Amino acid sequence: MTLVIAAFVLWALAWWCNVWLANGPARDMAATRLAVPLIFGLTLLAIWELVVRGLGVSMVILPAPSVIAEKISTSLPILWTDFVQTFIKGALSGYLIGIAAAFVVAVIADRSSFLRRGLLPVGSFVAAMPIVGTAPILVMWYGFDWQSKAAVVVVMVFFPMLVNITAGLQETTNMQRDQMKTWAASYWQGFWKMRLPAAMPFIFNGLKISSTLALIGAIVAEFFGSPISGMGFRISTSVGQLALDMVWAEIFVAALSGSVFYGVIALIERGVTFWHPSQRK
Amino acid sequence: MDGVAAMKWFLPVLSVVAAIVVFWYLACVPMNVKFAMMTAERQGVVVSPEGVQARRDMSAILLAVRNPVVWADTWTQDKPRLPAPHQVVAELWKTTAEVKPTSKRSLVFHAWVTLSATLAGFVIGAGAGIILAVGIVHSRAMDMSVMPWAIASQTIPILAIAPMIIVVLNSFGVQGLLPKAIISAYLSFFPVVVGMVKGLRSPGPMDLDQMRTWSATRAQTFWKLRLPASAPYLFASLKIGVASSLVGTIVAELPAGGGQGLGFRLLSGSYYGQTVQIWAALFATAILAAGLVAIISGIERGTLKRMGLA
Known part of the structure; x- marks a missing residue:
């Protein structure tokens, strides 16, 4: 269950980070344009991993990203x-x-x-x-x-x-x-x-x-x-x-x-x- | 459209279609000639050269030219490699008009199974796409996070995921219409997002400034300027979306089995060598696709006309 809560916290943190990046002082820099979608994508992967492990979903039904990467x-x-x-x-x-x-x-x-x-x-x-x-x-x-x-x-x-x-x-x-x-x-x-x-x-x-x-x-x-x-x-x-x-x-x-x-x-x-x-x- | 303008495209299109049909009949001859010669030989007709062995490595076109006797038979076989157009039409007629629409042998039944999953998926996918597009236009963070992925997702063969979704949902006990609708929703989702974002952004700085001078709120700008301006873009992407929805449903029906739907007809036809059935199913999907696109075009024309845009 802690893993699932960690996933929610991570989501909130990453989203706050993206909102800040997108509206903050660095909003028009090329690096920001690259970083924001990257953070979003990586967060999704991390949440996938955490939720699958946290809820104990069978790896046969929905393998975690780490399992897929290993494969x-x-x-x-x-x-x-x-x-x-x-x-x-x-x-x-x-x-x-x-x-x-x-x-x-x-x-x-x-x-x-x-x-x-x-x-x-x-x-x-x-x-x-x-x-x-x-x-x-x-x-x-x-x-x-x-x-x-x-x-x-x-x-x-x-x-x-x-x-x-x-x-x-x-x-x-x-x-x-x-x-x-x-x-x-x-x-x-x-x-x-x-x-x-x-x-x-x-x-x-x-x-x-x-x-x-x-x-x-x-x-x-x-x-x-x-x-x-x-x-x-x-x-x-x-x-x-x-x-x-x-x-x-x-x-x-x-x-x-x-x-x-x-x-x-x-x-x-x-x-x-x-x-x-x-x-x- | 006046008569002259209609004639301007009607005659050329008719000629092209006629040329395709003629070519199709001609193509049937070499495609089916070997089997036709085999049957003819069995019935005692003299063909040249005699014996399956002698013909095995010969070009089909050469055989067709040398044996005009068997031409008629190439258009009437039961399991031809290429069925003639009238055979496909006859099969379509037989499986739509001559059997009850509730029977499993009726193409109407299979078409309805496919159509209902497609429509459910399309409505879900297009609805979610429009909502996400509204979010993207109003939140910069969302725009920068999601939009690159939405665009990138159009370059990848999402369809490959279909068999897995079917099996995974099946393991949760979800069967029937829903898994197919999910795949078809997924396929129509991204084109609608991208098109709708483009449409909602289409008002220029001048129009937006005008709204500001009227001290319009964000909601007012959205309902009175952005949404109406997005209509042409929305309809264009809905047409693409509904076509991809249909493809998604058909592919989803391949592993789904269950013995229903046009995708299943294609697969079972290919298992049992029922070429006429495959072609009939193929034409049924084409008619379905054309019908769906035509309906959206009709709504588009009506809406844009009432808005004074067309």
């Missing part, structure tokens, strides 16, 4: 194989193929306004669908290995990318297009030098949405069948064995790879679209 450190090789299987082979290859396919279709659609007006509504409609439901079909077609996961990812990222690239390529104004024409620029010159760079903010928006979708697609597809590795496979089998510390370890890896993936794309975006108002300081 992560002792099963690094397994986590690494699962990461390679799901992220590198399944999600990343599917992501790249899906983007390439969407790009090709978007460029073709760009040359015909009829096709564009037809594809854009259909694409946005399909993008709002629960596409992850195609997983059982694609697993049936492409087998249990990573190819079927990549196929699910391709289908999932294709439509958001198509919509974003097509919308992005429409971003230039008539004036700008006329300017290219007065310089006697060919279609492709205008495309590479003006319209594609102008579309970049849209494309990166699509890339960021798709990065999350890719990981979700690869993991969920493994619920429908997988060789004996992969994050989704490990999650579903560990849940069956009630080895929930392993499940949390996989979720940690998935969260980490998801945010790093997103972060890398955001970094590239900052370099490519440095001219856009949202990137200027």
Whole structure:
């Protein structure tokens, strides 16, 4: 019981600390901006640990963070194989193929306004669908290995990318297009030098949405069948064995790879679209 | 919308959809050709080349071109690799209109199971999201503590947590609708928080100064300026939220078993190779998603019109 009370005291202290930091003299410092969410996150973890131990919750049902951390450190090789299987082979290859396919279709659609007006509504409609439901079909077609996961990812990222690239390529104004024409620029010159760079903010928006979708697609597809590795496979089998510390370890890896993936794309975006108002300081 | 504007997108969309259907029928031929040739051979039809062994490593497209005899059969198989569109429509019709909605074989029954969990989860998730957003806008400490995590949570595959929540809640004796609703609430929660915070912050300094010159209280500023200004953002994130809610419920139904829901139909179809059933369930989820988004769009249009924003 003392542990539970300690958790409440810790919560109050940390919250008071954050309120003081957020409204006190250091409120606009960069360090404060970093410290406040960190304190919040660490407090949550500490409370989790204290409450689980204090109330004597079974570690099988809800493992404490320390137990999960230990599991992560002792099963690094397994986590690494699962990461390679799901992220590198399944999600990343599917992501790249899906983007390439969407790009090709978007460029073709760009040359015909009829096709564009037809594809854009259909694409946005399909993008709002629960596409992850195609997983059982694609697993049936492409087998249990990573190819079927990549196929699910391709289908999932294709439509958001198509919509974003097509919308992005429409971003230039008539004036700008006329300017290219007065310089006697060919279609492709205008495309590479003006319209594609102008579309970049849209494309990166699509890339960021798709990065999350890719990981979700690869993991969920493994619920429908997988060789004996992969994050989704490990999650579903560990849940069956009630080895929930392993499940949390996989979720940690998935969260980490998801945010790093997103972060890398955001970094590239900052370099490519440095001219856009949202990137200027 | 006037007639000309409608025609402007109606014809292109119709052509694209028609092209997809034609492509689908064409794709059925190579996808199902090997099985079709096997049955045809058994019935004594001459196909080239003869014998399953000879055909095993041949490309399906080549086989399809060389054997127009079996084309018709590729569109009518019981367990095709790719069912033809009319087979999916027939299955949809059979499982919705021809069986009682309370029967376990009715897609309406499964769709209702999924829909009720989705709606319960969506209402909980969106409600909690709106409340948290209000807190974030009014408390700087909350903003700085929670907001980075809310944004970061959108980059991680939260869905992976679904099977565990189901099993843990099951061990406490919680079954049925609630575990699925929790997952679907969790998925709609973060998009709504992020969108609503953006919306509540959308009034510019000029609008806020105006409220101050009228010596409006914080509550008045909230009800008369911030909340109305957030409406377009709220609806945009509600549409994303309801779609993710549905995905959450469907994924939650995979391990939940219980033999109910569209997610279960997908899984059982894939266990027993019932491809037509999978496709029908898939289309049912798509129709459900489209319906939910359309309802929110309708409310959005009505509300924004009455507010004079659209």
